[in-house]
Amino acid sequence: MPSIFQRLFAPSDPRDAMRTLYNAIVAEGRQPHWYVEGQVPDTMDGRFDMIVAILAQALMRLEALGAAQESVWLTELFVDDMDGQLRQEGIGDVVVGKHIGRMVSALGGRLAAYRAALSGEADLSEAIARNLYRGDAPSADALAHVESHLRARWVRLGCLSRDALMAGDLG
DSSP, X not given: OOOHHHHHHSOOOTTHHHHHHHHHHHHHHTOHHHHTTSOOOOSHHHHHHHXXXXXXXXXXXXXXXXXXXXXXXXXHHHHHHHHHHHHHTTOOHHHHHHHHHHHHHHHHHHHHHHHHHHTTXXXXXXXXXXXXXXXXXXXXXXXXXXXXXXXXXXXXXXXXXXXXXXXXXXX
């Protein structure tokens, strides 16, 4: 147990300011409606994909707010969380780095796809089908459910201040 002096004078982790937002993203990505009405596969990959979809929107909003450093911290929290999840699943040290590399690459690709789709340069339903369903054709109702909820979140995020977003408000 750390002494009182260690706790008082220990440098704080600047990423702590982003933990509330990250926890809100994960909680939203685990909401049952994505997996029931939206028919996103309720698997480890499906949950990863859903969390990344919401994380991508939060990162885009932080970017729009000029909060580049906060975006980096949020991404680092994601990487740390995924590292911990892999280790809990029994993935060994030797291959964790490779898995994390693939996950970060997936985040980058999905971020680009969702950015293009939400700016009107690409079709959001195609990006959703490719990234959440990994090419398996979802029902029209399921796709509409996910697309409408992601679009609505994007609109609401556009109304949020930096402080509200960092406080975990996802709109």
